Amino acid sequence: MKPYEHPHLASFTDLLLDAVCVVDEDGYLRYISAAGERIFGYAPAEMVGRPMFDFVHPQDRQKTLASVNRVLSGEPLLNFENRYLRKDGTVAHIMWSARWSEAEGIRVGIARDVTERRHGEVMRAALYAISEAATASNELPALLERLQPVMEELLPAGSLTLAWCDPMSGCIEFPFVTNKRGDMTALPFEQAESVCRRVIACRRPLILNQAGACGEAPFSCLGVPLELAGRASGALTVLSDEPGATYSTQDRELLQFIAVQLAGATERIEMQARMTYMAQHDQLTGLPNRALFMDRLQIALARAHRHNTRLAVLFLDLNDFKTVNDRYGHGAGDQLLQAVATTLSQSIRDVDTAARLGGDEFVVLLESIEQPEDAGMVAEKLLSSLSLPYAVGGVSVRSVPSIGWSVYPDHGRDADTLIAHADHAMYRRKQGPGTDRAP
Numbered sequence: 001m002k003p004y005e006h007p008h009l010a011s012f013t014d015l016l017l018d019a020v021c022v023v024d025e026d027g028y029l030r031y032i033s034a035a036g037e038r039i040f041g042y043a044p045a046e047m048v049g050r051p052m053f054d055f056v057h058p059q060d061r062q063k064t065l066a067s068v069n070r071v072l073s074g075e076p077l078l079n080f081e082n083r084y085l086r087k088d089g090t091v092a093h094i095m096w097s098a099r100w101s102e103a104e105g106i107r108v109g110i111a112r113d114v115t116e117r118r119h120g121e122v123m124r125a126a127l128y129a130i131s132e133a134a135t136a137s138n139e140l141p142a143l144l145e146r147l148q149p150v151m152e153e154l155l156p157a158g159s160l161t162l163a164w165c166d167p168m169s170g171c172i173e174f175p176f177v178t179n180k181r182g183d184m185t186a187l188p189f190e191q192a193e194s195v196c197r198r199v200i201a202c203r204r205p206l207i208l209n210q211a212g213a214c215g216e217a218p219f220s221c222l223g224v225p226l227e228l229a230g231r232a233s234g235a236l237t238v239l240s241d242e243p244g245a246t247y248s249t250q251d252r253e254l255l256q257f258i259a260v261q262l263a264g265a266t267e268r269i270e271m272q273a274r275m276t277y278m279a280q281h282d283q284l285t286g287l288p289n290r291a292l293f294m295d296r297l298q299i300a301l302a303r304a305h306r307h308n309t310r311l312a313v314l315f316l317d318l319n320d321f322k323t324v325n326d327r328y329g330h331g332a333g334d335q336l337l338q339a340v341a342t343t344l345s346q347s348i349r350d351v352d353t354a355a356r357l358g359g360d361e362f363v364v365l366l367e368s369i370e371q372p373e374d375a376g377m378v379a380e381k382l383l384s385s386l387s388l389p390y391a392v393g394g395v396s397v398r399s400v401p402s403i404g405w406s407v408y409p410d411h412g413r414d415a416d417t418l419i420a421h422a423d424h425a426m427y428r429r430k431q432g433p434g435t436d437r438a439p
Contacts, residue, residue, distance in 0.1 A: 019111040025072070027051050030106065039094065039113045041087035057083035057091060071100050071107050081114065089209070089220070089246030091156065093118040119250060122154045123257060130261040141176040143265060148178060151258065155251055156220065156240035163196035164234040172197060172234075191221050192237045199223040199235035205256060209246045222247040224259045228267060236262065282356040284334055285341035293355035293363060297415045300367050304408055312375035312407045314364040314382070315422035318399040319430065321360040324392070332393035339390045340399075347385050348378075360399075363419065375405040402430040 013020045014034035022031035029052050032044045040047065040055060047055070056064050060082040071077050077098040084092045098109035133146035144162055151157050162176035174193065191208070199206050208221040223237035236259045240247070280292040288296070297313070304311050318340065325333040337360065344354040344362060353365040366378055383403055389396045404425025406412060411421040 018113075021052070021109045021111055023052050023107050023109065025105050025107075027053060027068070036111070039092060039111060040084060041090075041092075046087075055084050057085055059083070067096075068107075071098050074100060074102075077109075081118075088248075090248040090250070091115070115250075119254070122254065126150065126154060126254070126258050127261055130258065130265055133265075139269065143262065143269070144176045145178075147258075147262075151238065154254060154258075155222075155238050156247070157238040159192060159239045161192040161196060161237040161239070162226070162234060163193070163200060163237070165200050167233070172200065191219060192223075192239045195221045195223040195237050195239075196235040199225055199237070203227075205252050207247045207252060220246045222251055222255055224252065224256045226259050226263055228263055233263075282341075285338055285356050287341050287345070287362075288353060288355040290355065290357050293353060293357075293365065294415055296353050297365055297418075300365060301408060301413070301415060304367075305413075310369050310372065310407055310409070312366040312369055312372075312378070312405055313418045313422045314366065314375065314379055314403055314405045315419065315426045316362050316364075316382070316386075316401045316403040317426065317430075318360040318401050320399040324397050324399055328393050328395065328397070332395075332397070335392045336390055336397060336399060339392065340386060340401075343385050344382065347382055363422070369407070372407045372410055375407050379403045379405055402426050404429055 016033060016035055019036040019039050020031070020033040021029060021036070024030050029047050029050055032047050034044065036047060037043050042055075053061060053064070064082050067077055067080050067082075077096060080096045080098075082094060082096070084094055086092050092113060093115045095112045095114045096109050098107055100107045129147055129150040130143075133143050136146065141162065144160065148157075148160055151160060160176070160178050161174060164173050164175055165171070166173070174196070177192075195206055195208055203225050205222070205224040208223075219239060221237060221239045223235050226234040226236050236255065238247075238255060280289060281287065282289045300311050303309075318336070321333065321336065324336055337356070340362065341354070341356065344364065348354055348364060348366070351367050355363050355365075357363055364378075364382070366375060369375060383401060387398065387400045389398045404422045404427070406418045406421035406425065408418060412418040
């Protein structure tokens, strides 16, 4: 059977959806079929005669050079993927098959546009990365820090900026600003900040592509709203200063998708934080509850044992609390408990812990005290502060507390023993002057 022959066989390549490219040994493009214009955005006449590397994405030139060297050594290239910058500045993902013809001194490659496929893949990758990062992070800035390397692969993202708008004051803060090349220079951040503010104000995505002028480098900036519970809470912005790189509608859709997933992850993080807080704190006063107090006491005991230091537990209740409840109502009693909780929190160090056990009973953990007498000094200070009158329900009330204390290791080496000793000491002080002495 005779092989098929046609005088215009070469023109058939223009019917292919993939682009046929012919490149010489020096890397200059000698031929490209008609599909090249659809894939790369340039007419064939604009590409022929130019180095093929002129069109390769800057970040992919090194790996592309390595693949070219393999082809020139006679190794066939199959399913190699890299990125090109189209004429309009958008990114094209290309899958190549290529071979070297020693006789002709050319390499012939078939370029297939896989941008749409890659777009779907990166969407799935972004969703997985956000889900994984959200599991390991408990706040949005930490989540973004883990997600940043992924986003740099998905988008031209020389820098990433998060803007957060306070719903009460309207003030805008920037809790996350980063640049993969090092410290953020003034100009890029000023542009990113401006885009963030405009996105928050208009609640719409914004693409800003600006050519360089007066010695300034060209840059492109893309920002999208970041919404929680249906309100504009902030903006997520990426900025690129790669020459010729611009953001496309597809990039905008991807960043919007990421922002939606981030918002969902943030809401889950906040919900988990609220649930954890509710499980560990007294709902009326906001103080740690018994469970959290016991946890902190166990940790403090282990630390005190390891470093051979002392700690103290103070136990107190309000002597006239029932009278306040009976005379002024439970609402007034709740206000008194809240006032006592506030006074306790303001009267101890940041390293110490005040907690409400229930009813009118409170405990205080004092870490790293020098001498056992220090517990008594703190108790007297608290007694003085808590004995002042409180404005409750439109009236002035007083509810002088009784306070007992215990010291580790003098009165016990475990949590239950120390609490029990402090509780008994408190009741001895409550009984009257005869027993109102250090426990």
